[in-house]
Amino acid sequence: MELRQLRYFLMVKESGSLSKAASVAGIAQPALSRTIRQLEEELGVQLFYRHGRGIRPTEEGAQFHASIIPLLRELDQIKSDLGEAAGVPAGDITFAMPPSMSAAIGAEIVKQFFSLYPQVKLHLVDGLSGYVNEWLAAGRVDMAVINNARKSPYVRMDPLLEVNLLLFGRKLEIETLAPNTEIIPTRNIAGLPMLLVGRNHGLRRELDAAMQKLGIQLDIKAEVDALSPLKQLVREGYGFTVLPHGVILPEIGNDDFGFRRLVEPELTQRFMLAFSLQRPTTVAMRELARRVRIELAKAVADGRMVGRVDRLISDEVRSPPYS
Template sequence: MTKASSIRLDATASLLRLRMFAVVAEEGSLTRAAVHLDSDVAALSRQISALEQQCGTRLFNRTGRGVSLSEAGLRIYPQVQALLAEASLLEETIREQADVVRGSVTLVMMPSIAATLVGRVFTVLRDTHPDVHIKVMEGASGKVVEWLADGRADIGLLYRYKLPLPRGEEALASVDAHLVGPPGDRATANETVDFRALASVPLVLPSYPNGLRRELDTLARTAGIVLAPVLESESLALLKSLAMNHGLNVVLSVHAIEEELAAGKLQASRIVGPSVRSTISIAFGKAKSPGRAVELVSRSIRRLLTEVVHEPPLGNRPHEQSARS
């Protein structure tokens, strides 16, 4: 039996390998651990093998379903966790002593929010904190929650249609949904459109499971109508293209299409009677406590999103043009 106290390691050379060991132990799979670590399976396997050679013992049992900790692995795992926690605390303390905020922050959000926000966040941080690196991932709300839970993302932004919000989420802003169509579209010619009109237009909606789709169908049942989309898609780029080039109608926040509104490529009417309102919420990855870079980016998001939502949306609708003339 190999005792944990008998294992001798060069801590400087092994800290990264120990983190890899901990992630593999938590994931129970080299493949999932490689995704978590943004590595490839072969390179991760080599590092684990090198760590086992350093330890002089096998740390994992390989099975057809993945890997599990060996007896020696089980003995050192709590100590490795404590060492990594101390190393993380030391790193954070050192960073707090420095004037420059550094670090990599992974944002995950739905495409309609990304279209509005990412460029603004990047511009602000490029000028004020160039050592903060931003990585952006897009996905539906289910993916956003999943990537936050497994530690692949530091900050997530979601649309929520029901209150109260899930535990750990913070409301940032509320936005109204709009019916969007091509220039000259009669359904979106006015500033507002009655919700019941959605039953009589060529509508493209996201497919289940999707928060907006559930909310629209719930409101439709209450209103006594049936929404029968001619197409289903969650791709923001495709939704815009279908509205611009094929005469179809989609339901979006106007801030997701501000460039197209300004260029006169789309027009939009706010849905009323009832309105379709969502809350944009922020949540944080659960794998670790937010560092200074994450806190900095989250502050920027809070400020910029509030500004965006309260800005009058850019537009080029017929009813706006007539009001100006």
């Protein structure tokens, strides 16, 4: 039995789908299926039931899962303890952020860790929150900035940043809808052709909840989970979308686009700093969290990002860096 097999089993169990687990693991689905079959043959039991909507663990699979979780955590803790024996940040961290936040502070964080903490190998990845949540639950990502997602027993979330949501569209159409103002009532988007991210994203859930309270049914023309195609469709006049301010910042001054802040009610999106509970929180991870808060505060102060930062004056931010 190999450690790799155990981690693949965990990914499959948490994702409930071989295809999703293969995507998280970064391997082909047939190879993942063979690995799970080999593990089942070695154990002499069936670990999963296959059904039309995916897979779920058998009773033996659930028992096996409960047995290996403490072992995997202990192995991760041993690795962490050895790497941090000198009392300085060390080890590997895979950290995910939304593309807008990565563009604002990602490079600076990587530069600081490269310079100050040479024993830390930091892997920075971009991803929309719906996907990052799956990566966190599967243990593929150690830390992430995500929107205020559904609670998970495998993820710890701390408040980080709250941003406004805006209606985003072609400039002429936006100015026609809301001339000589920077705001638009949320109920006014009823009847507009909308291009939105899918329902597995926190932004979409915030919007759907607000529409339900207002008794409004949106006219959703398409769901697009990629920012570049979404902006392209808006540019070509296929509809409007709703996005956080950080995503729109690169388009300020672009004559193709216009935007208005949604009010009455004001719509916001809260970003959280999330930690995978598939592994212990290390000194390096705590230092990364501190650096993220510091750099985010700087980005808000100098206008690279617009929002309200949570818990800036905290022990984590005030504590001195490791040397």
